Amino acid sequence: ETGVTQTPRHLVMGMTNKKSLKCEQHLGHNAMYWYKQSAKKPLELMFVYSLEERVENNSVPSRFSPECPNSSHLFLHLHTLQPEDSALYLCASSQARRGPDTQYFGPGTRLTVL
Amino acid sequence: GQQVMQIPQYQHVQEGEDFTTYCNSSTTLSNIQWYKQRPGGHPVFLIQLVKSGEVKKQKRLTFQFGEAKKNSSLHITATQTTDVGTYFCAGGGYGNKLVFGAGTILRVKS
Numbered sequence: 001e002t003g004v005t006q007t008p009r010h011l012v013m014g015m016t017n018k019k020s021l022k023c024e025q026h027l028g029h030n031a032m033y034w035y036k037q038s039a040k041k042p043l044e045l046m047f048v049y050s051l052e053e054r055v056e057n058n059s060v061p062s063r064f065s066p067e068c069p070n071s072s073h074l075f076l077h078l079h080t081l082q083p084e085d086s087a088l089y090l091c092a093s094s095q096a097r098r099g100p101d102t103q104y105f106g107p108g109t110r111l112t113v114l
Numbered sequence: 115g116q117q118v119m120q121i122p123q124y125q126h127v128q129e130g131e132d133f134t135t136y137c138n139s140s141t142t143l144s145n146i147q148w149y150k151q152r153p154g155g156h157p158v159f160l161i162q163l164v165k166s167g168e169v170k171k172q173k174r175l176t177f178q179f180g181e182a183k184k185n186s187s188l189h190i191t192a193t194q195t196t197d198v199g200t201y202f203c204a205g206g207g208y209g210n211k212l213v214f215g216a217g218t219i220l221r222v223k224s
Contacts, residue, residue, distance in 0.1 A: 042118075043157070043202065043214040056211065090156060102147065103204075103212065105156040 003027040004106035006091050012112045015081060021109045023074040023091030031096035032074040033103065034066060037088040049074065050096045081113045116141050118205045120215030128223050133190040135218035137203035145206040146179055146186040151217070152199040193222050 003026045013019050025032060034046040048056040049068040063085075065077040074091055088110050092103040117140045127133050137146065145164045149157040161170055163179035163186065170177045176189045190197055200219050204212040 040216070042216040043204075045211065045213075048211065102159045102162060103157075104159065107156050 004091060004093055004104050006089075006106035006109050008109060009107060010110045010112075012114065013078070013081065014114050015083075017081075018077070018079040020078065021076040021089055021091075021111075023076075023106055025072055025074075025091075025093035025104070025106075027093055027095075027104060029093040029095050029104070030071050031094045031101075032068060032071070033092040033094075034074065034076050035090040035092065035105075037090055037108070043090070046076075078111075081111075083113050086111055086113045116205065116207045116213050118203060118213045118215040120203055120218055122218055123216065124219045124221075126221040126223065127193050129195060130192050133193050133197070133220055135188050135201050135203075135220075137186045137188075137205070137215050139184045139205045139213075141207065142183050143205040143207065144183075146183075147204045147206065147212065148177060148186075148188055149202045149204060149214075150199050151202065155199075157202060190220075193220070195222050195224050198222050 005024050007022045031050040033048050036044045036046055046060045047066040063080050067075040088108045090108045091106040094101040094103045119138045121136050125133060145162055147162045148160040150160055151157045161177050163177055166183050167181045168179040174191045178187045186203055188201055198220060200217040202217045203215045206212055
């Protein structure tokens with residue numbers, strides 16, 4: 001148990017659906033991240049929130065929309081996804097300092113887009 | 115942009131054999147981190163190296179950070195079935211961003 005929880009753990013959705021992924025961290029960290037993990041690809045950083053402010057967006061398609069209402073919660077809103085968006089979506093948190101710090105990952109949400 | 119290459123992609127060893135994975139960055143790193151992901155699990159932090167030429171050990175695992183802070187290695191001595199998983203290096207660049215390597219999948223035959 002790393003102190004980072006994600007729900008749901010598994011999600012199957014059609015291309016016209018709207019769904020949201022939720023992440024919560026209980027570690028007192030002030031930075032949270034969304035990563036995408038596809039087969040045979042490196043972990044792809046999607047979004048970073050540090051002190052509740054989004055500081056990075058790696059050209060992620062607009063069908064993915066993050067929300068960080070406070071330092072403990074992070075959401076990823078999904079709409080009109082494509083089959084190639086099927087992947088494991090991992091949330092992570094860290095204590096933001098000057099430079100990259102250890103990241104604590106949640107168990108992930110396995111997303112399948114039909 | 116910053117890239118982190120990791121080799122090999124996959125290694126299958128006999129239990130008791132040694133294993134090494136290598137990580138190379140296109141740019142100088144502020145630090146290097148290593149993570150392990152068990153099958154069906156999520157990445158779990160193993161260690162962080164910060165200093166040029168640094169070597170750290172955790173039981174049978176030895177981690178090295180190159181003198182130029184652009185490469186790193188993880189060596190496992192006498193592998194066990196519990197070592198099975200994917201080992202990722204992650205290079206620290208600007209701000210809070212980590213760039214992950216593609217990972218090395220380790221399988222151990224008993």
